[in-house]
Structures are given as C-alpha cells and as structure tokens.
Amino acid sequence: MRVKVFNGEGCRAKGSDEVYRALTAEVRSQGVQDRIEVIEVGEEHCPGYCTLSPSLLVEPSGMIYQDVQVRDAPGLVQNLVEQQEPLSKKIYSPRKLEEIPEEQETDFFGPQLFWTLRNRGRIDPESIEEYIAMDGYQGAAEAILEMEPEEIIEEVKVSAIRGRGGAGFPAHIKWKAGAGARSDIKYVVCNADEGDPGAFMDRSILEGDPHSVLEGMIIAARAIGSHHGYIYCRTEYPLAVRRLSIAIDQAMGYGLLGENILGSGFDFHLQIYQGAGAFVCGEGTALQHSIEGKRGMPRPKPPRSTDKGLFNRPTVLNNVETFANIPQIIVKGGKWYSGVGTEKSKGTKVFALSGDVRNIGLVEVPMGTSLRTIIFDIGGGIPDKKKFKAVQLGGPSGGCIPEDYLDLPVDFEAISQANAIMGSGGMIVMDESTCMVDMAHYFMDFIQDESCGKCTPCREGTKRLLDILTRIKEGQGEEADLDRLESLSAYITDTSLCGLGQSAPTPVLSALRSFRKEFEAHIIDKQCPAKKCPALLHFEVDPEKCASCGQCYRHCPAKVISWQKKESAEIDKEKCIQCLTCYEKCRFEAIE
Amino acid sequence: MNEMRLTIDGREVTATEGMTVLEAARSAGIFIPTLCYHEKLEPYGGCRLCMVEAETRGRTSLVAACVYPAVDGLLVRTRSEKLDRIRKTILELLLAHAPESPVLLDLAAEYGAEVNRFEHQASFCIHCGLCVRYCAEVKQKHAVGFVDRGIRKEICFIPEIAAKECPDCQACFPLCPTSYLQSVYVLTEALAFPASAEAGKA
Amino acid sequence: MMTKCTCREDLHTIKERASREMSAQTSETFEARVMVHMGTCGLAAGAQAVMDVLKEEVSRQNQVSVKVVSCGCAGMCSSEPNVTVERKGEPTIMYQHMDGDKMRQVFRRHVLNGEVQTDLALARIHGEGAAAKNPFAAARGQ
Numbered sequence: 001m002r003v004k005v006f007n008g009e010g011c012r013a014k015g016s017d018e019v020y021r022a023l024t025a026e027v028r029s030q031g032v033q034d035r036i037e038v039i040e041v042g043e044e045h046c047p048g049y050c051t052l053s054p055s056l057l058v059e060p061s062g063m064i065y066q067d068v069q070v071r072d073a074p075g076l077v078q079n080l081v082e083q084q085e086p087l088s089k090k091i092y093s094p095r096k097l098e099e100i101p102e103e104q105e106t107d108f109f110g111p112q113l114f115w116t117l118r119n120r121g122r123i124d125p126e127s128i129e130e131y132i133a134m135d136g137y138q139g140a141a142e143a144i145l146e147m148e149p150e151e152i153i154e155e156v157k158v159s160a161i162r163g164r165g166g167a168g169f170p171a172h173i174k175w176k177a178g179a180g181a182r183s184d185i186k187y188v189v190c191n192a193d194e195g196d197p198g199a200f201m202d203r204s205i206l207e208g209d210p211h212s213v214l215e216g217m218i219i220a221a222r223a224i225g226s227h228h229g230y231i232y233c234r235t236e237y238p239l240a241v242r243r244l245s246i247a248i249d250q251a252m253g254y255g256l257l258g259e260n261i262l263g264s265g266f267d268f269h270l271q272i273y274q275g276a277g278a279f280v281c282g283e284g285t286a287l288q289h290s291i292e293g294k295r296g297m298p299r300p301k302p303p304r305s306t307d308k309g310l311f312n313r314p315t316v317l318n319n320v321e322t323f324a325n326i327p328q329i330i331v332k333g334g335k336w337y338s339g340v341g342t343e344k345s346k347g348t349k350v351f352a353l354s355g356d357v358r359n360i361g362l363v364e365v366p367m368g369t370s371l372r373t374i375i376f377d378i379g380g381g382i383p384d385k386k387k388f389k390a391v392q393l394g395g396p397s398g399g400c401i402p403e404d405y406l407d408l409p410v411d412f413e414a415i416s417q418a419n420a421i422m423g424s425g426g427m428i429v430m431d432e433s434t435c436m437v438d439m440a441h442y443f444m445d446f447i448q449d450e451s452c453g454k455c456t457p458c459r460e461g462t463k464r465l466l467d468i469l470t471r472i473k474e475g476q477g478e479e480a481d482l483d484r485l486e487s488l489s490a491y492i493t494d495t496s497l498c499g500l501g502q503s504a505p506t507p508v509l510s511a512l513r514s515f516r517k518e519f520e521a522h523i524i525d526k527q528c529p530a531k532k533c534p535a536l537l538h539f540e541v542d543p544e545k546c547a548s549c550g551q552c553y554r555h556c557p558a559k560v561i562s563w564q565k566k567e568s569a570e571i572d573k574e575k576c577i578q579c580l581t582c583y584e585k586c587r588f589e590a591i592e
Numbered sequence: 593m594n595e596m597r598l599t600i601d602g603r604e605v606t607a608t609e610g611m612t613v614l615e616a617a618r619s620a621g622i623f624i625p626t627l628c629y630h631e632k633l634e635p636y637g638g639c640r641l642c643m644v645e646a647e648t649r650g651r652t653s654l655v656a657a658c659v660y661p662a663v664d665g666l667l668v669r670t671r672s673e674k675l676d677r678i679r680k681t682i683l684e685l686l687l688a689h690a691p692e693s694p695v696l697l698d699l700a701a702e703y704g705a706e707v708n709r710f711e712h713q714a715s716f717c718i719h720c721g722l723c724v725r726y727c728a729e730v731k732q733k734h735a736v737g738f739v740d741r742g743i744r745k746e747i748c749f750i751p752e753i754a755a756k757e758c759p760d761c762q763a764c765f766p767l768c769p770t771s772y773l774q775s776v777y778v779l780t781e782a783l784a785f786p787a788s789a790e791a792g793k794a
Numbered sequence: 795m796m797t798k799c800t801c802r803e804d805l806h807t808i809k810e811r812a813s814r815e816m817s818a819q820t821s822e823t824f825e826a827r828v829m830v831h832m833g834t835c836g837l838a839a840g841a842q843a844v845m846d847v848l849k850e851e852v853s854r855q856n857q858v859s860v861k862v863v864s865c866g867c868a869g870m871c872s873s874e875p876n877v878t879v880e881r882k883g884e885p886t887i888m889y890q891h892m893d894g895d896k897m898r899q900v901f902r903r904h905v906l907n908g909e910v911q912t913d914l915a916l917a918r919i920h921g922e923g924a925a926a927k928n929p930f931a932a933a934r935g936q
Contacts, residue, residue, distance in 0.1 A: 010895065048902020050895035051914070094912045100887065103917040108870050121831050121868030121878065129812035132805065141802050200835070207833045208866020239834055254808070255798030263800035278741065295738060300637040300659040360872035361835075453719060453738070453745030454638050460685035463743040464710060491681050494654050495640045 001036050001080060004057040008043040015070070016040075016054035022073040023056075032081050052092055064092040108359045111378055113340070115348045116324050117364045119209040125243050128250035131211040137256050139327030143219040144264045147330075149179055152223040156326070158334025160346040165191060165282075165319035166394060166423045167499070168345070168412040174316055177306035178224035181314030188221045188229035188268075189310060189317040191287060195234065195279040196395025197446060199426035201350040202320035204362050206233065206240035209324065210247040214270065216323030218257065219330055221268040224316050229268065232287050234275040244272055279396075279450035283498050284309075284317050286452065297454045298498035319424065321350055341367035342411040349410055349425065355392075356431035358383050363427075365410060372406040375429055386431040390514065392439070394423025396447045397503035399510025400430070400439070419510045421503070435532035436515040437522050441469040443507035451501065458501030461492040465508060474535040477523035485512060534578035543568040545590035552582035552591060598666040607662040614642055614657035617670065624657050624670050625679065625699055627686075627769060628720040633729050635659040639720055641682050641699070645669040654678075676703055684709040686718045690770035693718070716772035717747060723764035723773045733757045736764065736773075747776055751784035818880045824861040826905050831876040833867030839874040840893060847894040848877075851901040858906055873916050879904055890916035 005020040023038045049055050052066035058080065068076070068090060076090075103109045114120065123130040131137070143152050157172035178186060190213060194202040206213060217229050233241050248270055251257035259267045273291050280286045281296040288310045290296040309315025325347065329337045338346040345367040351374065353363045358380030365374060375381070375391060382388050390400040399420035401408065408414050415422050430439065448462035465488055468481050489505030496502045512519060521527050528536040541552070546568035553563035558577045563569040568590075571582065583591045594609045600617050607616035612635055617624050627639035637659040644657045647667035657670070669675070683705035687696050691707050696718070700707065724747060727736050735753040738745055749758065758777065765774055799805050814820045818827045828848060832841045845864060852860050868876050873890035879900060880886040887910050889900055896914050903909045 010898065046902065048899050048906075050899040050902075052899075097885075097910050097912055097918075100910070100912055100915045100918050103888070103919050106917050109917065112869075117869065121829070121865055121876070123816070123865060124829075124863045125866050126864075127812075127816075129808060130816045132809050133812035133816050135809075137805055141805055145802060204833055204835070204867045204869075237834070239837070250796070253796035253798075255800065262802065262805070280741070300635075300656060302661060354871075358872070359870060361870040362867065363869070449742055451742040453741045453743070454636075454721075456638070456640050456682050456685055456719070459719065459743055459745065460688070461681075464685070467711075488681075491678060495643055495678055495682070497637055497640070497656070 002059040003036060003038045003080070004045075004059065005038065005040045006046060006049070006053060006055055006057070007040040008046040010050050011046075011053040011055070014053045018070050019054045019056075019068050019073070022070040023077065026073040026077045030077055030081065032077065036077065036080055049092070055092070065090045066092040107380055108361070108378055111369070111373055112364050113348050113366050114364055115328060116205065116212075116321055116350050117209075117362060118328070119212065120204070120362070121208060123209065125208050125210055126246050128211060128247065128254060128256075131209070135331065136211055136327070137215055137251075139330035140215045140218045140222075140256065141262055143222045143330050144261055144266050147222075149223045149225060152219060152330065153179060155330060155334040156223070159329045159337035160334070160341075161322065161325055161329065161337065162345065162412065163318055164321035164325070164349070164424065166397065166421060168422060171318060171322055174306060174318070175220065175223050177304065178226075178314055178316035181224075181306055183314050185228070185311075185313045186224055186226040187310045187313055187315040188217050188224065188226045189287070189291070189315055190217055190229070190231040190323055191282060191284070191317055191319045192231055192233040192237070192240070193275045193282040193287060194237075194320070194424065195282045195450075196397075196424055196426045197443075198352060198354050198392070198428040199395060199424050200352045201362060201425045203237050203240055204352075205320050205324050205350075206237065207243055210240070210243045211251065212324040212327060213244075213320055214247055214251055214257065216318075216326035217270065218261070218268055219326050220316055220318065220323065222266060224314070226316070227267045227269065229270045230291055230310070231270065231272045232275055232281070232291060233272055234281075235277060241272060241274060248272070278452070279446075280452040280498075280500055283500050285498070287317070288315065295452075297452045298500070300497055321425070342409055342414075344413055345411040345422075349422070351410075351425045351427045353379050353427050353429070355427075355429035356382055356386065356434070357429040367411055368409040370407050370409055371401065374410070374427070375406070379429065382429070382431045384431075386433060389430045389432050389434055390436070392420075392428040392430065392507070393426070394421035394506075395426045396443050396450075397421060397500065397506055398423045398426075399506045400436070400514065401510075402514040419506075419513055421506070433530055433532070435528055435530035436511045436518045437469065437472055437528070438530075438532045440508045440511040441466070441473055444469055444504075447500075447504045451504075455495075455497040455501060457492045457495045458497070458504060461488055461496075462501075462504050464488060465492070465505065469508070472519065472522045473528075473533045475522070475526045475533075477519075479523055481523060482512065482516070482519060485509075531580070531583070534580075537578045537580070538573060539571050539576055539578070539582060540573075540592055541569045541571060542590045542592060545588050547588045547590070549587070551585045551587065555581050555585045557581060596662055596664040598662055598664065598668060600668040601670050611662045612658055613644060613646065613655070613660045613662050613666070613668055616662040617657065617668070622670060625702075626658060627695070627718065628722065629658045630722055630726065630767065633722070633725045636721055636725065639682065639686075639718070641679055643675060643678055645672060645675065679703045680705045689713050689718055690716045690772070693770045695769040715746060716770045716775070718770055718772075719745065720769060722767040722769075723747060726764050726767055731757075731761065731763060733761070735761075736776075747773065749777060749780040749784075751780060754780055755785035818861070818882045821861070824859040825882050826858055827861045827863060827880045828901070828905060829863045829865045829878040829880075831866065831868045831874065831878070832864040835867050835871040836874045836876065839871075841875040843894050844875050844877060844892045844897045847897040848901060851898060855906065860905060870916070876916065878919065881905065881908060884908060885910075886919040888916045888919055889914045 007016045020040045027036050054068050055066045153175050161171050162168040275281050278296045281290045283298045286296045286298040305315045348364050350364045354360050390402050392400045401418050401420050405418045412422050444466045448466050451458045453459045471477050489509050492505050493502050550563050553561045560572040560575040596607045605616050605620040624642045626642045628636045635658045637656045642657040646655045680703045683700050687707045688710040728734050735757045736749050739748045830845045875892040877889045877892050900911050
C-alpha cells in the first residue's frame with residue numbers, strides 16, 4: 001500500500017510537510033514500513049485539491065483523505081494496517097453531479113423570471129459582440145430601420161410598461177409628450193443616480209449589461225426625435241461608469257451610436273455625466289440642473305421635463321431599468337411584455353433583496369408575485385430562527401410593510417395601499433431585533449442630511465422630525481410627540497417642493513401606523529422592545545439564572561462587571577455603556 | 593397675448609399667459625405673503641409661504657403661488673384654516689433661526705405664529721436665497737452662493753469675486769430679511785480681503 | 795477590428811460569428827470558458843483574488859485553451875464570489891463562495907480535467923451554453 005502525501009507549495013503552507021513527517025515516523029514506530037510506503041509528491045503531481053489540503057491519496061484504493069492533521073497520524077496508520085473503513089470524516093466523498101441542483105430548481109433562481117436581467121452574469125459586459133450574440137441591438141435596428149416613431153410609442157403603449165424609478169409613470173405618455181414637443185433639440189436622459197439605501201438594481205444592470213441601457217436609449221431617441229442623450233451616473237459607481245464608457249465606445253465603433261446609425265441617417269450621441277454624490281440629484285429636475293452645471297436643486301413643476309427639461313429643452317428622462325426593458329419590447333412586441341403582470345402593472349420588476357434574509361441578491365419576478373414569495377421562497381426566510389418583522393420598500397421615500405400584508409402582490413397600486421411605495425426596488429427585510437423607532441430615525445437622518453435645503457418644509461421640517469425621533473430614542477419622548485410627528489409629517493408632505501420632500505415623512509408615518517405600540521413603549525414605558533436603543537436599556541443580572549460562568553465579566557469592554565468564581569455577576573449600572581456585549585455573551589439568559 | 597380668467601378668493605381676476613398665480617393676485621391687489629419672491633428674479637418656490645389652494649376640474653391641490661402658472665378657469669383660495677396653519681408652521685420654523693426679524697414678526701402676528709415653538713438655532717439665515725439669486729440673475733456676478741445642503745446649507749461669499757465686486761455694490765443688503773447676509777459679508781471681508789476694506793474706508 | 799454596420803445584415807453577421815465564439819460548445823478557439831462574476835458585489839466579496847489565481851493558473855498550463863471572462867453579477871450576492879465554468883460538451887456549473895484555493899482546485903480539477911467540484915458548486919446551468927437559458931433567445935427561436 002502506498003500513501004502519497006501531497007506536498008506542493010500550497011499544501012506546505014497548510015502544514016502538509018509536518019503531516020508527511022508524522023506519518024513516516026508513525027509507520028516506523030508501528031513497524032509497518034514493509035506494508036505501507038509513505039511518499040511525498042510535489043507540485044508537479046499536484047492533483048489540485050487545494051481546499052482539502054493537507055491531503056493524501058492511498059493507492060491502490062484511490063481513496064483521498066482531506067484535512068489531515070499531525071494528530072490524525074497514529075489512528076490513520078493503524079486503520080490502514082487493519083484495512084478498516086478509517087477515519088470516515090476525513091474521507092473525501094463529494095456529492096454526485098446529479099445532486100447539484102439545476103439553476104431553475106433552486107429556491108433562489110427558480111421562481112424568478114429574467115427579462116431585464118436576461119444577460120446577467122452570462123455575457124462579457126465589455127464585449128459588444130457578446131451582447132449582439134444575445135440578440136442585442138436588434139431592437140434598435142428595428143426601431144430605426146423599420147419603424148416610424150409613432151409605431152415605437154404605440155408598441156411601448158401596448159406593453160404598458162411603467163417607469164421603474166419608483167413613481168410608475170407610464171413610459172409611453174412621457175415619450176408621446178416628448179415626441180409631440182416642438183423643438184429642434186431634444187434630450188434623452190437616463191437616470192442612473194441610484195441613491196436609496198439598500199438599492200443596487202441599476203448598478204448591477206449597468207455593470208453586467210450596459211448595452212441594454214444604451215439600446216433602450218437609442219430607441220427612445222428615435223421615438224421622440226432626439227439626437228443627444230446623457231446618462232447621469234453616480235460617481236460612487238466607478239465600475240458602472242467604466243463599463244458604460246467602454247460600451248459607448250464600442251457602439252460608436254460599430255456604427256450603432258453616433259452619426260448615421262446603421263446607415264439610416266439617424267444620429268444619436270451619448271454622453272456620461274457623473275453625479276457628485278447628492279441623493280437629491282436622483283430627482284429629475286435636480287438631475288437636470290446638475291448636468292447643466294448648476295447646484296443640484298429641484299425646481300417646481302410645471303413645466304414638465306417633456307416641455308422644458310434639460311437646458312430648457314424637451315427631455316425624456318427614464319431610469320436604467322426602464323431603458324433596459326425597451327429593446328425586448330420592440331423585438332418581441334408590447335403584447336408579449338404585457339402578457340405578464342397584474343392589471344395595472346405589467347412585466348417584471350427587479351428588486352434588491354437585502355437585510356435579515358438568507359439569500360441576498362438581485363431578484364426579478366413577474367409583477368403580481370407576492371412579497372411572501374420573494375422573502376420566504378426566493379430569499380429563504382429569516383436566518384438565525386428569528387421572526388420576520390417588516391420589509392422596507394422604496395427607501396427613504398417608502399414605508400415598511402408588516403407581516404399582515406405579506407401576501408400583497410408586487411403591484412404599484414397594491415403597495416401604495418399598504419402605505420409603502422414600490423420605489424425603485426430596494427427591499428430591506430427586518431427581523432424582530434429591529435427597532436422601528438431606530439429604523440425611522442435612520443431614514444429621517446438620511447433624508448435631513450440629503451435634503452438640498454431649498455424649501456423650508458424639507459430643510460427645517462425633516463430636521464425637527466429627526467429631533468423628535470432622537471428624543472424618543474433617548475427616552476426623553478413625551479406622549480404629545482406622536483401627534484407632533486404626525487402633524488409635522490402632514491405639513492412636510494403638503495408643502496414640500498419636490499417629490500423627495502413630499503415623501504420624506506413616509507418611513508416615519510408607516511412605522512408609526514404599523515408599530516405605534518413600539519413608539520409608545522419608548523415614550524411611556526421608557527423601554528425599547530427590540531433592545532436597540534442604548535439609552536433605554538438597563539442591564540441587570542438575575543442571580544437565579546446566573547451560572548457564574550464569568551463570560552460577561554471577561555467580555556465587558558468597559559470593565560464594569562464584578563464577578564468571582566461561584567458567585568453571580570453584578571453590573572455597575574452607573575458606568576454601563578449599554579453595548580449589549582454581556583447580553584449577547586450570556587448563555588443562560590440571566591442578563592435582562 | 594391670451595387673456596385668462598381665474599377666480600381668486602371669490603374675485604374674478606384676469607391674467608395674461610405666462611403669469612403666475614401670485615402675479616395675477618398681486619395685479620388685482622390681493623395679498624399673498626412671500627419671503628423668497630422678488631419681482632426682478634425668476635420664481636424660486638423655496639419658502640413655501642405663498643402656498644394657496646388651487647382648484648381645477650374639481651380637484652384641489654396645494655401649490656406655491658409664486659411658481660404655479662395662472663390658467664384659465666383656475667379657482668384659487670389664498671386663506672383657509674389649513675393654509676393659515678401651514679403658514680404658521682413655516683413662520684415658526686423660520687423664527688427659530690431669526691426670532692427678531694421684523695419681516696417674520698409682522699407675519700407671525702398675522703398668522704398667530706409662536707416665536708418659541710421650536711428650539712432656536714444658531715444660524716440666522718432663512719434661506720430665501722434673495723441675495724444669491726439677485727447677485728446671479730440681476731448683477732450677474734455670482735459673488736455669493738450656497739454651500740453644503742440640508743440644514744447645514746448656508747450662504748457664502750466667494751472671496752475672489754466679493755473682493756472685487758462687493759465693496760461698491762452691496763445691492764443685496766437691503767433684500768435680506770434677517771441681516772445675516774451683512775454679518776457673513778463682514779466676516780468674509782475681515783478674513784479674506786481686509787486690505788481692500790481699509791482702502792475703501794480711506 | 796470594428797467596421798461600421800451600415801445595414802441589418804451587418805448586425806446579423808456579427809451576431810452569427812459572436813454566438814459561435816462566445817460559447818465553449820461552438821467555439822473554434824477555446825475549449826473552456828471561465829467567467830468570474832465581478833460586479834461591485836463580487837469584487838467586495840473577493841472576486842479579484844479569485845481572478846488573479848485564475849489568470850496565474852491559465853498562464854501556467856498549455857493543455858486546454860481557456861477563455862477567461864470578467865462579467866457582471868449573477869444575482870445571488872450572498873453566494874459570491876461566483877465563478878461559472880463551461881466546458882465543451884458538458885453541463886455548465888456555477889460555483890459559489892470562491893476564494894483563491896477553491897479557484898485553483900476548480901481550475902485544476904474541473905477546467906483541466908472535467909471533474910466537477912460538486913461540493914463547491916451552487917447550480918448546474920443546463921443546456922448548450924448560456925443562450926439556452928435565455929428566455930428572450932428561446933422565444934425568438936420559436
């Protein structure tokens with residue numbers, strides 16, 4: 001019998017040399033040199049089981065042992081001599097090929113329908129040829145060479161696609177207004193200033209399939225008669241910007257962008273404009289100001305952008321996901337697209353699923369899929385045996401949806417009725433350890449920080465909302481604060497200049513509506529049920545339950561816990577910094 | 593020019609195309625309070641004090657009169673319980689910055705706003721933007737601008753331009769409802785171009 | 795070298811050539827295609843280290859011609875870094891939670907020897923190359 005110890009460079013790093021020497025010594029000490037030959041094989045014979053090393057191969061049986069340690073040597077040699085089934089947990093026995101699920105059989109990918117993300121991770125995003133291989137630029141070719149602008153808009157109308165940026169405005173109405181506007185210069189603008197916390201749909205599309213956005217924009221340009229477009233992409237997405245630039249260069253190279261596209265005489269030039277890091281520039285008019293080189297502040301509507309937008313010219317502005325859907329609508333027809341979805345929301349929607357959920361990632365589902373399916377089937381539910389609490393949709397403009405509404409279908413109207421918004425697609429799952437006051441505080445802090453500061457209600461009002469929430473979090477809240485939150489919120493919604501300001505109080509209002517008891521617990525009982533607000537936590541050791549293990553004492557970073565063997569621990573409440581360490585370390589639930 | 597008829601507070605008012613609701617109201621002698629409006633400047637819609645109720649085709653919405661276009665058949669109410677409450681809140685939020693501004697105090701008396709409803713703030717600026725916009729739109733000098741955003745937003749003189757343009761202009765000074773502008777200017781002058789200030793005095 | 799397309803035929807010509815050349819099943823220039831999913835999410839999870847090992851391994855051998863592609867996110871961010879391996883005539887496999895060691899193993903065992911490292915795999919992507927899984931392309935073919 002021969003034992004080959006793999007002793008290449010990588011294996012040595014993990015201690016294979018020591019294993020080899022231990023085995024050689026063991027074989028000698030057991031006096032079985034004549035039956036077992038131990039040899040080392042170097043890099044040139046490396047089988048490549050890098051994750052199994054230190055590993056060895058037994059011949060002639062062909063058995064591979066993985067993760068062999070020096071201490072395994074005696075048992076291993078003995079078992080080999082006795083020819084038993086040795087050290088079974090060390091035997092490398094991978095699952096069978098058939099046991100690997102088909103992509104469509106997996107919980108995560110199975111229920112999804114990849115339309116917008118059709119090329120996700122399938123093509124080289126830096127190769128226009130691969131995009132063309134996947135039927136890329138066929139939609140643009142058809143729109144430019146074979147369709148009249150009215151026909152394009154009609155097809156988009158039949159598809160009934162609604163803007164994927166959040167508000168769900170029907171794309172064809174915008175396009176029609178853009179086409180109807182009289183001006184020698186018109187613009188097509190792509191909003192790629194994805195700023196909602198927890199949203200990364202657009203980034204993924206731009207990084208994985210940039211040409212689909214370009215193609216959608218070319219079709220839009222043809223439909224409204226525009227010859228110049230901008231992609232307003234946030235600077236925080238350097239890879240997206242790089243891949244877009246490459247895509248634009250390649251499309252220009254093939255004559256699919258620029259002058260005389262496909263020999264048709266139609267021109268369309270595209271430019272990337274990088275945002276400077278303001279959330280508010282995701283708002284259409286602020287975005288246009290930013291491209292114009294002005295301070296990114298929204299302006300009041302009317303006029304609509306389709307009448308007077310960028311540089312005071314008619315402008316059609318859609319978001320990344322909307323444009324990425326357009327090419328297929330042209331190639332396969334609006335009817336095909338509207339064949340999926342609910343009565344008023346057609347097609348698919350991409351969500352960025354994150355938070356307290358097992359499977360995190362991009363999820364594309366047909367409109368009408370229930371939130372429960374997304375969170376519990378695709379997302380795999382809540383990890384660590386915790387309970388679901390709420391899901392936040394639509395970022396700082398959206399609200400949270402509690403368990404009772406989980407069977408809601410993904411549909412613009414249905415979600416609005418549950419006091420949230422569809423939003424651009426950020427979906428943050430929260431488990432029971434999330435404090436809703438803390439959550440509302442987080443979003444309000446975000447909004448007041450990102451407010452452009454132009455109009456009074458958004459600039460001053462959100463700061464005041466934050467002050468009230470901070471007070472509640474710190475145990476200084478009064479009962480009247482809840483009314484103050486509501487009336488101030490109503491005021492901000494009624495009077496703010498732009499959509500961001502108008503929707504700014506939504507996270508607070510929706511949390512208040514669904515979890516009012518939690519707010520009251522903070523204010524009246526001075527308690528944080530989720531144990532997240534440090535100011536409201538007072539830690540005490542229950543001497544009945546305390547096992548005197550000393551874990552809390554050892555881990556307390558502030559050294560305020562006194563403990564001696566066989567005696568229960570005690571926390572100095574005056575000096576406690578409420579860091580939760582002892583609470584989490586205690587295995588006997590003795591700390592409350 | 594197209595003539596349009598709208599009803600403001602029960603009175604029929606004629607307006608020409610391109611006029612805002614505020615301009616139509618003012619032309620008929622109807623008062624709507626404003627802080628960021630100035631006849632020489634582009635409508636801004638920032639202070640929101642001029643919010644009115646506008647009704648078209650049976651739908652009422654709250655709009656800022658200074659930016660909302662006057663359209664034929666529009667029904668406008670400039671005072672209501674709701675509007676008064678909104679204006680009261682706006683004034684209270686701004687009074688937290690400038691509790692002694694005469695302009696604000698006059699309006700506060702009208703709408704019953706309390707000076708101390710909100711905790712007072714360190715900055716006196718109420719962000720009407722009159723100085724910034726006047727300098728940019730009328731004087732076209734851009735000597736003063738906004739920096740930062742949200743609650744931290746403030747006005748700021750650009751020293752290089754201010755040193756050259758401001759000593760002989762200062763046309764924005766009377767526009768400021770709180771005198772905060774003057775103090776920012778004095779500070780900029782002291783820090784950035786004291787020499788020219790001395791020269792000016794001499 | 796890019797030549798400008800002046801009609802739809804030109805686009806079709808590129809398409810035909812590119813479809814053939816993007817899959818290990820039909821390509822005449824390579825036998826295996828290894829895609830490292832390098833979106834921002836993948837990079838944050840360590841995809842660059844995976845790519846570095848892959849390139850090092852590719853340059854070290856000359857038995858199998860391998861095409862290395864850096865592509866976008868495959869969707870399941872919590873399983874990243876992901877690597878997809880396609881070999882001529884074999885099912886395409888997507889691997890999860892990759893690191894340098896796993897990449898080396900997948901390269902030496904699977905890419906070179908055709909032995910799927912099942913314990914590291916996330917899913918089988920069935921069919922002849924990527925196109926078969928594309929509902930867009932599938933419907934077009936009908």
